Amino acid sequence: MKKVLIFITLIFIPLFLYSQQSRFDYVEGEVSIKRVSGELIKAQIADVLNIGDSVITGFDGFAELSLENTSKISIDSDTVFIISKKEKQGQKKNIFMVVLGKIGFKFDRLLNEPDIQTPATVAGVRGTEFTVVSSLDGSALYVVNEGSVAVESEGTLVVLTTEEGVEVPIGEKPGEKFEVKIGSVDFSGWLDKGNDEFEKDPARVLSDVTEKLVEYADEATRFFHNYEDSFSMLSEMRENMISIEKEKGSEAKSEYYKKEIFPKETETSNYVLNYRYFALSALSLRRYVLSSMYIDMKTKYILDTKNPIFSKFLDEYEKFLQVYEKNVVPFLVEADI
Amino acid sequence: MKILKILLIVPIVFLSSCASIYMNKSQDTAEEIILSMNRGEVDFPIEKSAVPFVFHGEIIITSSSVSRIWNGLVRAGFTITNPVVTSISPVVSDDFSLFRSSWEMESFFKNTIPPNTYKVTIEGIDGEVLMLINRDNRQDYFLLGLKADAK
Known part of the structure; x- marks a missing residue:
């Protein structure tokens, strides 16, 4: 019996760890990985990300990551994405940080759903497809295609469901929820607006x-x-x-x-x-x-x-x-x- | 005795001539970059800039950000008219403070700036630059850092 248990453990622990990893499925243009060890390398298909690693895309960069083989993360150009971890209510929680730029998430029955963080917000997700944009002025935009996302900023929580979005300026509470038509959101325009806000003051x-x-x-x-x-x-x-x-x-x-x-x-x-x-x-x-x-x-x-x-x-x-x-x-x- | 002297002198002369060649090539690369910028051309400076890159007190990770620096400088009309190389010397450990006196810049210089890197200063009528030029393993010369100011 003991031998069987050891065998099962030996087989399943690596499989579990493997399935928890984020892996590059597609890489285009300038995509770099800054390892937690400090090393800066060019990302390649099949590279694996570990906690503490950052992905940085250039103006022509684009990358797709798979997570637990069922979920996808699409990283647009001029974006900084960091995988981090923290303890929250006694549990170790993965944090996906969108520092700058645009990232699409498509989560499907993850064992441990991560929190999403931008400089302005923290969001909890559940079985969801959504996009997060973080602009130079620190503000964030969430748009949900499917499922629900709870966006929190300055102690205020807004729960978004399918085809809803919200803007959150840095240091402020989330704005009013708004309806979105999927495919019609001008994310680049929104990022440009953030740059314009910065230029103004x-x-x-x-x-x-x-x-x-x-x-x-x-x-x-x-x-x-x-x-x-x-x-x-x-x-x-x-x-x-x-x-x-x-x-x-x-x-x-x-x-x-x-x-x-x-x-x-x-x-x-x-x-x-x-x-x-x-x-x-x-x-x-x-x-x-x-x-x-x-x-x-x-x-x-x-x-x-x-x-x-x-x-x-x-x-x-x-x-x-x-x-x-x-x-x-x-x-x-x-x-x- | 004579043979011993020759055996000692030859490597010294060889090494110093190598160092002199590296310095000259670093200087040439720095000048070519500035002349391109003066002409409003960004392709050569971008091509010759490696990452990570130091820009004043900032450590730049992506080539896109380095491109933004060169495009921004050219767009602003920054030039070094009648450029003259005023100094060239190997980078030493204290040189981080030329960019910013901070723990992170010191760590960056210690761990990331490779050997065979020279600091080149170029002055002109309207501006001055400090550049870090590195010779890599393939004998190519790249820019690793830039400090640029108008006069």
Whole structure:
């Protein structure tokens, strides 16, 4: 019996892990993968994505990923997509981050449905086909083809069902739901609108993004402190366990480990997962959103550096980087860069 | 004794002449890029730019973003009129601070900027640039970083 169980475990665990992976089915144009190890490579068909990896497409890039062999993710041009993970209500949850650009999701009976995140929103999904767009000004657009998506921002939840959409400006509650005719939504036009908003008042838009950075940094700090406290308690408990073994024997030790230490170990590792998750979310704002803004502004005003629009932007740029360097960098490692 | 001296001198002369060739070619690449930009042509600068790429304090991951930099500079009318190479030297560990004094730029230089990379500064009447030029394993020369300012 034991042998059968071991055999089943050996067969099914790799199959389960395999089916949980995201794999490139199609790649066109410039599509890069930034591995969690820091390596930057050109994506190829059959490449597999792991937690912490990012996919970045260029202006001519397009990629399709399959997930659990039944679900599909379509990544458009000029898009940044990151697979992350965090602990939520005691469960480890995959997070699919749409940092910039447009991604279509078609989920079909996933074992663990991920949350979708943009700089402005977090969304929960259930058996759904939908599109998420995240623009340079940080705002997000959700359009549902089929199923339902619960979009949350600033403490307000909006549930979208088939042929409904919603816009969410960064730092604001979701707007009114609207009806959509599938196939008639002008996603490129919506992305251009985001760029126009940025051009109108770059400093204000960047200030909104900085607020989001502060939120991420605060959460990273909070979870890091929780981790430190939890780790210190865990160390004490481990010392306690040695005393228990000496005084009451190995059975009492095992019991203490199972009841007290193991849950504490899980809690401690979840804190690490979460502070890293928030730090990496902050890094994605810095690396992709701020960087795109800087390129546009620096090149546009290179002959007019005294222009007040550019000066105000540079002030905000430095503010953003001060927050990032002081409150986010302590949680990063060189491989993240 | 004479043979020993020759055996010592020949490799030194050979290595220094190699370094000099690499420097000259880095300088040529930098100048060609600037001359193309001055003519309003972006194809050559884009072709010669590799990723990851440093633009002032930013680390750029995609070729598309690098294309946006060159297109943006040309669209703005940025030129280096009468360009003169004012310095060329191998990149050293402290050079990250020429782009931004930050932990991430220092980490990037330490882990990503390869050996055989030279920093080339070019000045003109109306602007100046600092460029990082690398010679890769196939003896091709690529731009890995740019800092551009008008005067």
